[in-house]
Amino acid sequence: MDYGVITFTSTYGAIYAQKVLKEVAPVQVMPVLREISLGCGIAVRFQPEDLEEMRAALAASTLKEGEYAFYAITGSGKDLTAQPL
Amino acid sequence: MSYLVDAKGKPCPTPVIMAKKAMAEGHDTFTVLVDNPTAVENLKRLADSQGFAVAVREEGGTYALDFAKGEGCSACEEAVNSPLPTGGDWAVFVGRDIIGDGDRELGTNLMRMFFYTLAQGEDKPGAVLFMNAGVKLPTLDEQVADHLKVLNDAGTEILVCGTCLNFYGLTDQLKVGAVSNMYDIVTRMQKAGKVISL
Numbered sequence: 001m002d003y004g005v006i007t008f009t010s011t012y013g014a015i016y017a018q019k020v021l022k023e024v025a026p027v028q029v030m031p032v033l034r035e036i037s038l039g040c041g042i043a044v045r046f047q048p049e050d051l052e053e054m055r056a057a058l059a060a061s062t063l064k065e066g067e068y069a070f071y072a073i074t075g076s077g078k079d080l081t082a083q084p085l
Numbered sequence: 086m087s088y089l090v091d092a093k094g095k096p097c098p099t100p101v102i103m104a105k106k107a108m109a110e111g112h113d114t115f116t117v118l119v120d121n122p123t124a125v126e127n128l129k130r131l132a133d134s135q136g137f138a139v140a141v142r143e144e145g146g147t148y149a150l151d152f153a154k155g156e157g158c159s160a161c162e163e164a165v166n167s168p169l170p171t172g173g174d175w176a177v178f179v180g181r182d183i184i185g186d187g188d189r190e191l192g193t194n195l196m197r198m199f200f201y202t203l204a205q206g207e208d209k210p211g212a213v214l215f216m217n218a219g220v221k222l223p224t225l226d227e228q229v230a231d232h233l234k235v236l237n238d239a240g241t242e243i244l245v246c247g248t249c250l251n252f253y254g255l256t257d258q259l260k261v262g263a264v265s266n267m268y269d270i271v272t273r274m275q276k277a278g279k280v281i282s283l
Binding site for chain 2: 011014015018028029030031041042076
């Protein structure tokens with residue numbers, strides 16, 4: 001995994017999650033990759049080592065399971081692969 | 086002793102106008118005196134764009150810039166006239182800190198995603214130009230500043246309106262790019278094949 005991505009089923013969820021997650025570790029906002037079809041256009045990118053903190057923070061938030069999904073991203077351009085976590 | 090242009094104490098963009106006047110009058114070598122680093126950077130860019138070589142001397146807070154027309158340096162003229170090495174010849178003008186009208190939070194997210202996409206893409210712009218509230222992005226927005234650094238390293242010029250930085254009290258907080266002025270920004274727009282305004 002080069003980096004991790006979290007997608008959301010709603011734009012509100014994506015904006016709310018950023019506030020929760022940036023307290024835990026550095027995150028960036030990015031457009032949802034074309035390789036991932038789920039949900040709205042805003043995704044959150046994080047460093048692989050922060051995966052467990054990200055999961056814990058979202059589990060403790062008001063977002064429900066099923067309103068977000070984690071992906072491991074490897075490679076870039078044509079060689080990019082997105083693996084659900 | 087070459088022709089002397091004393092622009093000490095003159096506010097931006099007066100030193101650049103005075104230097105341009107010296108060029109227009111046909112002086113191939115001349116010296117410009119200024120007293121602030123921003124003016125030095127602006128004059129260096131003017132020299133580059135007009136095919137002049139420039140040497141800077143500093144003495145007690147006064148900067149003397151010796152301009153010399155690049156004689157016989159065909160490589161320099163070629164470099165000045167040739168298209169930009171990366172990104173093709175297009176520019177992005179950013180006059181605000183969010184994309185579109187409506188919700189500020191959504192607009193902030195869209196702006197960050199825009200620069201994320203730009204920094205990741207193959208076809209990078211030749212220049213990104215910031216004015217008015219747009220100057221809050223290369224100063225206060227950590228994520229956008231990171232993307233701008235990537236663009237800058239890949240050869241994209243980042244020009245930030247100095248008047249606007251001053252107005253918002255952000256001059257000391259510029260994280261990436263060059264403090265610029267209306268002359269440089271308009272010239273850069275005119276040089277670009279297309280300008281995308283946000």
